[in-house]
Ligand SMILES: [Fe+2]
């Protein structure tokens with residue numbers, strides 16, 4: 001048999017052969033029937049071949065590269081599990097950040113997988129289509145590796161067991177869920193600006209870096225490993241987000257106002273979701289990496305500032321909500337943690353008032369605001385708890401119609417005043433936490449009048465198990481909602497101080513380090 | 516603005532009054548953010564305003580040390596952010612309160628834990 005030796009192909013040649021040259025223009029079917037979602041958002045594309053993919057990765061290289069990473073990742077996870085790595089974390093309070101991540105973020109990875117698959121199919125251009133396909137695969141891999149690496153904790157700690165069930169039901173999870181549902185029900189171009197650009201490019205460092213470096217600082221090799229494994233995909237995702245926005249803007253001047261509105265909207269929606277990260281960084285990590293305020297200054301003010309300075313040549317302006325978000329950085333985490341402290345009975349993870357040492361750190365990091373506004377609250381809670389009256393709020397909160405977060409955000413220039421905004425639409429009243437959320441609603445009210453607001457759904461009787469009997473004299477609606485949430489009272493919820501997690505962790509650690 | 520959609524797009528609002536056991540009222544006690552957000556409560560329209568304050572509010576706001584000091588005759592009220600005077604002896608409906616109205620009250624002299632508005 002003759003063996004024909006081919007000249008090794010260059011990267012660019014190879015990429016062209018294995019991606020763009022595989023595409024074709026349909027002739028048996030009308031173009032608009034094959035690509036039906038290309039018109040209705042108003043975005044005009046004249047030449048899809050102008051999209052440049054700087055990575056030029058081909059599918060075969062992709063598989064090889066990802067398989068190698070997977071092998072390394074699972075080796076680390078196995079070692080971590082076999083060595084009881086969970087006992088090496090700073091403190092079992094840390095594990096609650098993983099519960100927050102698993103219930104709130106991992107399901108979004110899966111949704112990102114679906115979103116990019118859908119968008120990749122919708123785009124006629126072979127370049128973006130292949131990039132979206134790879135990102136779609138990355139995202140399902142992120143979801144899987146996160147679930148795998150955290151499943152080890154599920155053997156030892158409460159609150160991990162019903163994350164998927166809870167993502168569609170529990171009050172605080174409607175925040176990330178509705179964020180992604182909003183994106184995935186938008187058109188393909190809006191999805192790319194929402195997730196590809198605003199989330200992956202502008203805000204991703206504020207989500208993943210805090211969680212992953214938080215894991216590293218607190219001795220969690222398992223979570224750290226999946227973080228690093230995912231991180232190497234992020235540069236590809238960020239590049240796709242940035243290239244796609246530049247491409248859209250270069251294609252037609254009419255695209256600018258549409259894109260600008262999406263930037264404003266998705267910056268604000270993403271920023272509202274990051275509320276959960278802010279409180280995680282400042283209050284949930286036993287050993288902190290940096291404050292939310294510091295992270296915001298680096299990633300949003302400096303990096304984001306440079307990005308929008310660069311995009312200015314396309315006529316793009318910094319997101320409308322950026323100035324307010326910068327003002328909020330001194331307040332956000334403190335106010336948010338109070339929400340979870342209030343409703344600690346209704347979440348599948350534990351909360352606690354910060355200790356003296358924690359508060360010293362908070363005072364140092366927030367010299368202008370912590371002692372003045374927030375310290376009295378935590379000291380009051382600690383005192384009450386000592387006297388056996390740990391405060392649990394049992395009345396349901398008012399939610400923002402758009403972001404679905406309890407209305408705790410204060411006026412940008414007065415941290416003592418809760419911010420209220422209102423709109424009327426077809427004879428109904430709607431309430432918002434901010435100008436950002438009101439503007440989003442006012443632009444497309446038809447979409448947000450359908451918001452599945454957990455508090456309203458509870459009052460409408462839609463959050464009970466089918467066997468519930470409200471006519472029984474001992475009917476307890478809040479306990480019944482928790483049953484529907486699959487939150488086990490006294491195990492998954494309430495204060496960390498009284499949790500089986502704390503008791504077990506301390507006991508196991510003693511056993512592991514002595515006789 | 517109209518929604519960006521591939522076809523006809525019309526849905527009923529999810530939270531119209533007919534779906535609730537009673538109209539929803541949003542209530543907030545100013546300067547007491549220990550209760551992290553305003554509350555959402557379905558109150559019967561026939562409930563007297565004074566009965567809401569003296570009967571229902573202790574269960575909602577009673578955990579705050581300031582609550583025992585509240586003087587309902589001195590309380591200042593706001594509806595959708597504008598000053599407003601409810602009649603304590605009239606019902607919620609007679610006071611003009613409807614589904615998803617938002618009211619707030621301020622208690623002069625009581626400004627939260629160590630004056631922190633919490
Ligand atoms: Fe991801």
Ligand SMILES: [Fe+2]
Pocket residue numbers: 272400401402403404405432433434437
């Ligand atoms: Fe909002």
